[in-house]
Amino acid sequence: MNQNRIIDHPVLGHLENKTPVTFTFDGKTYEGYEGDTVASALLANGIRQLRVHEESGSTRGIYCNIGHCFECRMTIDQTPGVRACLTELTPEMVVESGKVQPTPFSQPEDMPQTYADFTEKHTDNKEGDPNA
Amino acid sequence: MRDIVIIGAGPAGLSAAIACREWDLDTLVIDEFPKPGGRLVGQLHQEPDGEWWNGIKETQKLVDKAEAFNTEIKCGVSVHHIEKVDNGFAVHTNQGVIDTENLLVASGAAESPAPLPGWTLPGVMSIGAAQVMTNVHRVRVGNKGIVAGVNVLSAAIARELQLAGVELHSMALPAVNTVTKDAGNPKKVMDGLVRIAHLAPSAFLRFGSKFAKAAWIRNLAVNFYPKGGVKMWGMPIHIRKAIVSINGTTQVESVTVCKVTADGEPVAGSEETIEVDFVCIAGGLYPLAELAAVIDCPFQYVEELGGHVPVHNQQMETPVEGLYVAGNITGIESSKVAGAQGTLAGLSIAKKNEKSNAELDIKIAEAMKQVKTIRETASIQFHPGINAGRKKVEKAYQAYEQANA
Amino acid sequence: MDHTIICRCEEVTLEDINNTAEKYGCSARELKLRTRAGMGYCGGRTCRPAVDAVVQEATGEEPGNNLPLKVQPPVRPTSLATLGGQHQS
Numbered sequence: 001m002n003q004n005r006i007i008d009h010p011v012l013g014h015l016e017n018k019t020p021v022t023f024t025f026d027g028k029t030y031e032g033y034e035g036d037t038v039a040s041a042l043l044a045n046g047i048r049q050l051r052v053h054e055e056s057g058s059t060r061g062i063y064c065n066i067g068h069c070f071e072c073r074m075t076i077d078q079t080p081g082v083r084a085c086l087t088e089l090t091p092e093m094v095v096e097s098g099k100v101q102p103t104p105f106s107q108p109e110d111m112p113q114t115y116a117d118f119t120e121k122h123t124d125n126k127e128g129d130p131n132a
Numbered sequence: 133m134r135d136i137v138i139i140g141a142g143p144a145g146l147s148a149a150i151a152c153r154e155w156d157l158d159t160l161v162i163d164e165f166p167k168p169g170g171r172l173v174g175q176l177h178q179e180p181d182g183e184w185w186n187g188i189k190e191t192q193k194l195v196d197k198a199e200a201f202n203t204e205i206k207c208g209v210s211v212h213h214i215e216k217v218d219n220g221f222a223v224h225t226n227q228g229v230i231d232t233e234n235l236l237v238a239s240g241a242a243e244s245p246a247p248l249p250g251w252t253l254p255g256v257m258s259i260g261a262a263q264v265m266t267n268v269h270r271v272r273v274g275n276k277g278i279v280a281g282v283n284v285l286s287a288a289i290a291r292e293l294q295l296a297g298v299e300l301h302s303m304a305l306p307a308v309n310t311v312t313k314d315a316g317n318p319k320k321v322m323d324g325l326v327r328i329a330h331l332a333p334s335a336f337l338r339f340g341s342k343f344a345k346a347a348w349i350r351n352l353a354v355n356f357y358p359k360g361g362v363k364m365w366g367m368p369i370h371i372r373k374a375i376v377s378i379n380g381t382t383q384v385e386s387v388t389v390c391k392v393t394a395d396g397e398p399v400a401g402s403e404e405t406i407e408v409d410f411v412c413i414a415g416g417l418y419p420l421a422e423l424a425a426v427i428d429c430p431f432q433y434v435e436e437l438g439g440h441v442p443v444h445n446q447q448m449e450t451p452v453e454g455l456y457v458a459g460n461i462t463g464i465e466s467s468k469v470a471g472a473q474g475t476l477a478g479l480s481i482a483k484k485n486e487k488s489n490a491e492l493d494i495k496i497a498e499a500m501k502q503v504k505t506i507r508e509t510a511s512i513q514f515h516p517g518i519n520a521g522r523k524k525v526e527k528a529y530q531a532y533e534q535a536n537a
Numbered sequence: 538m539d540h541t542i543i544c545r546c547e548e549v550t551l552e553d554i555n556n557t558a559e560k561y562g563c564s565a566r567e568l569k570l571r572t573r574a575g576m577g578y579c580g581g582r583t584c585r586p587a588v589d590a591v592v593q594e595a596t597g598e599e600p601g602n603n604l605p606l607k608v609q610p611p612v613r614p615t616s617l618a619t620l621g622g623q624h625q626s
Contacts, residue, residue: 004271004272005272006266006272006297006298007270008297009270009296009297010295011176011184012176012186012267012296036269037269040265040271043271043273048255048383049254049382050254053252058252059252059253059383060252061253061254061256061257062254062257062261063256063257063258064242064243064257064260064261065258065261065264065265066165066171066260066261067164067165067210068243068420069258086164086165086210087166088166
């Protein structure tokens, strides 16, 4: 736990005794410090993958760490889409990674891009045509 | 209705708040980060006089002073929209709507990306992210990393990672593509390195800083750049090597690096794989001005300032009645300049209610001078043309005023 | 062609943008709407300078004083509850 902490620093000094804070990530219990964000507590525990892209499933982690990129959005205490980098860790917090979401619509490349495309694809079944 | 709402609790926002409170304005500072300080908190560098600039301490000084004036600072508040309403603004946040007569947008900067194949993998982060993790949260971002992008910001932060004992293999350029064409061009990068050379205890770079004012010497330095890179604080900086891809299945496992010509063209067959578990993307900063954009503040494109900035005058007023700007939203400069701009903006806001106050007029004149003095003496200059850039914005403001007079 | 992702949120590649620009000869705005580059979860904050650069090259439009791609509120993803006046604690 907390294996990735920078304990001694030549300018900033020794990391003072920090108060441990216990939380869970995807059901497992971890420990961070008071003053951590969810993102820093997870990284201190060696966890880099915070979610997968909702459509493609590609893995994602912390990118900007300042709330701009939303790459670290997670479900925190049942609220989805919360930025881990802006959320202060609190005791017994329940943190869950972001998962792939169902995509009810077809891929964009299957969809007509112009009206010409549309008419070509749908020459036989014009919208509103009762005979289609 | 508040007298003034300040968006952003960085050096500009906090300094402005102090000035506003000194003149007894009903002031609220909001920021979406859980702690005040903005990008200042992560900063840690040695000044030319040997003193350490410690962002955590500097932030504390500002917060203490703001608190001494009973300034209300609310963190964890995100603004998603601002509307211009009668006599002021309605600021829409995740914690409700705040009405205010005046508004200071001190939202700072965002990092420009340097897109590379594989840059969405966990373990790839912006260099600013690594800075905050290292200095503020005291978390090691990985066991061994590489920096993609050689510029004033990345050199300063690479030094901070080293200080904290985080191992960096090297700094190298991002491979050239449409986005990274300047950041991946050794000649253009050398121009930038010359500006930070005084930070480096390296004979090579000091040589560069003295003589490299002539373009032909810079070209020579690019053409004969040492194969092992130039070492700054023991870490090689490569401007003739580029990172062509970041590799890994679920997170960063390695990078592929190749040699490049003096113009940044990859040398075929020179690829090598370097095992790293983190990559810092350093594409530079651009003014984060979205909140000025949603209230239809006019913009000016000024390359020297980092991109599009809200039009404003030397007193930090915009053409939108009651809207002020300060800090990196007005152009990329050091946190000290941002602080001085904040003080000036705060005084300008106070001036709105105190039309004829000789003391305040003197303070404003002093604050304007202070911004210029700090700019001249800044140890880190993000762009050599900063003064020319500032003049362009001032001109744009005057043109705007004339057109709407 | 270049499969480098430019817009992380929508996973739009350099190739996607260039191909779209070539096929439709479109403006910056149209290119954004067709590819969704810069229109994802983050609102384009991360990729804006990159999308501007790619679009500039693809369309030949020089950067003017207006923002190339308009900023639309909300500038942060916002729940309907917040928009409806229910505030998070």
